[in-house]
Amino acid sequence: MKTTIINANIFTSNKDMPYAKSMSFEHGKITEVSCNNLSGNNIIDAKGMFITPAFLDIHMHPLWIALNYDKFACLPPHIYSIHEIQNEIIKRRKNNPTKWILGWGYDEGKMKEKRICTKYDLDSACNDFPVIIERTCSHICICNTAALLALNINPTNHDGVLRESEKFEAFLKIPKCTNDEIIHNLKLFSNDCFSKGITTVSEMLGNQNDLDIYLEAEIPQRILFTYDYNAIKDMDNLPPITNPKIKIQGIKLLADGSVSGQTAWCSKPYLNTENNGLSTVSDTEIIDAMNIAKKYQLQLIVHAMGDNAINHILSLKTDDWLSKIPSLRIEHYAILYNDLLKSTKNKHVAIVSQPIFMYAEIESYLKNLGNEFKSFCYPYKSILDQNIPLAFSSDAPATSWTDPFNPFIAINSACKRQSYNGIDSGINQSISIEDAIHCYTSNAAKIVGLDNVGMIKEGMSADFIILNQNLFEKDIPIEDTLVLQTYMDGELKFTRNIQ
Incomplete structure (x- = not known):
């Protein structure tokens, strides 16, 4: 069934027709885009809501993100100091006595101490089980003594900080999730x-x-x-x-x-x-x-x-x-x-x-x-x-x-x-x-080279999002924008419940 959206503020990303008021889609494809309201049987009144094409994130690491769901974030607003990292390590050692303790996102610039963490900091929180904290850049990590030993790295005269290839090789040896x-x-x-x-x-x-x-x-x-x-x-x-x-x-x-x-x-x-x-x-x-x-x-x-x-x-x-x-x-x-x-x-x-x-x-x-x-x-x-x-x-x-x-x-x-x-x-x-x-x-x-997405245009896949604010309005907090609905191939994939 064809669906038609009317009374919208649409930014199409199509430089030939950058703005529109109405669009129709059917069978996963956009069938029409207009600066005037289109007609149809299945009408959605957007009531002035702002619509753009859905986003493409063409450089990311979903598998790392997936692995991080089981780690703790070493970042504000959760963590502001090495001391707070140590407290989190102590808590995790108590609650998960058989798992390596892993953290991600460490950035010394955001820590109270303004320095990189070392094995000595981690050892003071846990000295009998491997602990590894990954720096925000993903090119550096910090290991406690137990982790260095588990990775077959001699901890003598080693501060526990691994960089570049040494870090990447170490991460191949960390016990994997199933x-x-x-x-x-x-x-x-x-x-x-x-x-x-x-x-x-x-x-x-x-x-x-x-x-x-x-x-x-x-x-x-x-x-x-x-x-x-x-x-x-x-x-x-x-x-x-x-x-x-x-x-x-x-x-x-x-x-x-x-x-x-x-x-x-x-x-x-x-x-x-x-x-x-x-x-x-x-x-x-x-x-x-x-x-x-x-x-x-x-x-x-x-x-x-x-x-x-x-x-x-x-x-x-x-x-x-x-x-x-x-x-x-x-x-x-x-x-x-x-x-x-x-x-x-x-x-x-x-x-x-x-x-x-x-x-x-x-x-x-x-x-x-x-x-x-x-x-x-x-x-x-x-x-x-x-x-x-x-x-x-x-x-x-x-x-x-x-x-x-x-x-x-x-x-x-x-x-x-x-x-x-x-x-x-x-x-x-x-x-x-x-x-x-x-x-x-x-x-x-x-x-x-994806020629079917990235624009709200006739013949393109119906990938678009409806936002809670118009990004073209002056002085709005862009970073606080929320997606209210996400459509992919004409199917509603996400709806935000706003009280």
Whole structure:
């Protein structure tokens, strides 16, 4: 049956017809969009409510998020100090005497002590059972002595802090949740996504076992699956995909680390240090990854935060192997001491960035880069002015926020360029609400090659959301926006109960 919505404030993300008042959909597709009220038998009167296309989060880590449902968040508003982390560890040791104690999201900039936690802090709370706290950037973790021993790391003269490859190798050894537990948590994650208006998600660092979990879980969102380079490099062939909602999107490489961990590879040293960060991948690996991407006709998706990392990746790209979407994506694109925009544009590269970082991690940017960071970090306006493809995403859970994949926090950050505590994060690079929504909808869909979502337009899938406030109204708190309803393929997937 055709359903028609009337009296709505619709932002379509379709640049040919950006605004509308009414829309109809049937059999999962949008059949008509109009600036006047349409007629029909099944009418929904929106009474002026604001409607946009549903969001795509094209860089996130749902399996990490699923695992975090069983961990404790080391972040405000739950945790404000190392002492409170210690209390939580003591409580969990008492209540779950047989499980490793795991925390996520630690950010020393938000702690009362203003320092990174060490094994000695964790040992004082629990010295007879493994405890590991993951830093917000996901590139660093802190282990107590028992955890170091369990990971076959000599704790003598070791502060318990593991970085980059050492951290990633350690996490492979942590006792895993069962597949049934992971699938259960993925379904919780799916519900959370619908509550935030997200109908397309992505797995950005997967292996074959991860893909099998998604195939078994059958969450309703569309899934863009990207293989970790280390997982795909020795595969003879990619297995066929039987679920039409899963698309193999790309191959992921890590070219450097994080700003907050001072491991993003930059041309200038971090504030008051001689440290420029580090490269985490060889030229041989980059070229091999490009060749694999060409073989399977996939995007090469490279984590590069520092300008040295960005420039190095650009220098190694010699051709385009995909005709309809960018062959190379640079994720984050955070620090531009040097003007890389021209070479980025000339290399036909897309950028997928995370505005929530400068909103939630302001302490790390000020500490590591100084107050001048706002002049060379996340130049969204300049990127769009150069007509470089730009999309937004969350990289959840890898940021210092308990609600890391909330699109409205990111949109607020990109438009207002202020951190959660009101610090200017580069007002000269602020963008419009319209452009920010494009970055989460039509721009994102175009970058990943999904031609049936991202706009409210005739023939597109009926993926749209109804919000509690009009994002174009002046001085509204964008970050507090709530999704009232989420539709995917014309089906109502979420309704918020508001008292």
